[in-house]
Amino acid sequence: MSKEKIVMCEDLADIMPPEYQELVATATFGKQDRGWKDIGTSKELIEQHSLCAGCPESIAFRYILASLPAPEDTVFVGSTGCTSLVFPHVAVHNIHSLFGNQNAIASGLKRALAARFPDREKDVVVLAGDGATVDIGLDMTMQSWFRLEKFTTICFDNELYANTGGQESGLMQKGFVAKMAPKGKTFEKVKLAEIAREAGCAYVAVLTVSKPNRVEQVIKNAIFVAREIGPTFVQLYTPCILEIGKQSMEGLDEMKDSETIGGRFVQKEYITEEAQKLLDVIKEETKARKKAAKAAKKPVNA
Ligand SMILES: Cc1ncc(C[n+]2csc(CCOP(=O)(O)OP(=O)(O)O)c2C)c(N)n1
Ligand code: SF4
Ligand SMILES: [Mg+2]
DSSP states (O other), X not given: OOGGGSSOOGGGGGGSOHHHHHHHHHBOTTOTTOOGGGBTTBBOSBOOOOSOTTOHHXXXXXXXXXXXXXGGGEEEEEOSSGGGGTGGGBSSEEEEOOTTOHHHHXXXXXXXXXXXXXXXXXXXXXXXXXXXXXXXXXXXXXXXXXXXXXXXXXXXXXXXXXXXXXXXXXXXXXXXXXXXXXXXXXXXXXXXXXXXXXXXXXXXXXXXXXXXXXXXXXXXXXXXXXXXXXXEEEEEXXXXXXXXXXXXXXXXXXXXXXXXXXXXXXXXXXXXXHHHHHHHHHHHHHHHHHHHHHHXXXXXXX
C-alpha cells in the first residue's frame, strides 16, 4: 500500500461499500503527527472487532492503529491467538504467521522491503500474544533481537493463552490458577523486558493501555527507533477479562490497579543512549513543526 493507492476508482465509486468510502474520505493516511486524538473525528483503521465485549485488546488496537507514524507504509505481522481474529478488520497490510514464527517472518519481510523500496521507509510491526512471543516463539523473538533486526515487536500480554481457553504462559504470574492450569503457576513471571534489553533492543517499554497518550508516545518511539537504530519491544498489559473473572466494564480498573506503585505493570522504559539522542531530535522537530503550523493558522492583524 502507499498513499497514492488509497484513492477511490471513480468508475467503481458507486458500488464501493460505505465503510470503504469513509476510509478513503476521512482516514488519516498521510497525516503527519496523527495520533489517538484523531479517534472520534476521523475514520479509524479498524472497522470492528471480534474480541469479547470490553476486552482491553480492542482499545489497544485502536490506540496503536491511531498512533502509527505511516500506516500506508506499515506491515503488521500477527500470530495465532485472540489478536489474529482482529486483523481481517484492519485497514493496514498484515500477514498472519504460523503461531510463534512471527519474528522470523518479520525479519525476512523487513529485509525484503528494504531491498525492494530502498528510498522509502517501510515499517514492520509484530503484534502477538504472550504465548506466541515468550513461549512457543521465544527462539524466533530472541534471534531477531540478537541479529538487531530493525522492526518493532509488540506483545499483548494477557498473562495466559486466552484463545485456547486459559493455559499457563511464561508471562503468567506465579501462583495464578487458570481454567486449564489448575495447579497454579509454579515459577515467576518471565522478565521479558529485561531479556529484550539484554538481547539488543534499543528501546523497550512496559505499560498498560489505560492511557492513550502514553500508548501513542511509546508506539511512536518504538517505530522511530526501529527505523534508524535496531529492534524495539513494547509489552502492553491487556488483561483477559474473561479468564480473570471480570465484567466487560472492569478491564480499565484492572489495568489501573496493576500500574500503581509496586504493581506488575508500573510503566517503565529502557532507552539506549543512541536511541535517546534520536528521540530528542524528533521531539524538537515535532515541537517546531507544530509551533509553525499554529503560527500559520493565526489571523494576521491588519
Ligand atoms: C503451531 C501452533 N501451536 C499451537 C496452536 C494452538 N494455539 C492457538 S492460539 C494459542 C494460544 C495463544 O496465546 P497467546 O499468544 O497468549 O494469545 P492470546 O490468545 O492470549 O491473545 C495456541 C496455543 C496453534 N494454533 N499453532
Ligand atoms: S478471551 Fe480474553 S483476551 Fe480473548 S477476546 Fe476474550 S477477553 Fe479478550
Ligand atoms: Mg495471551
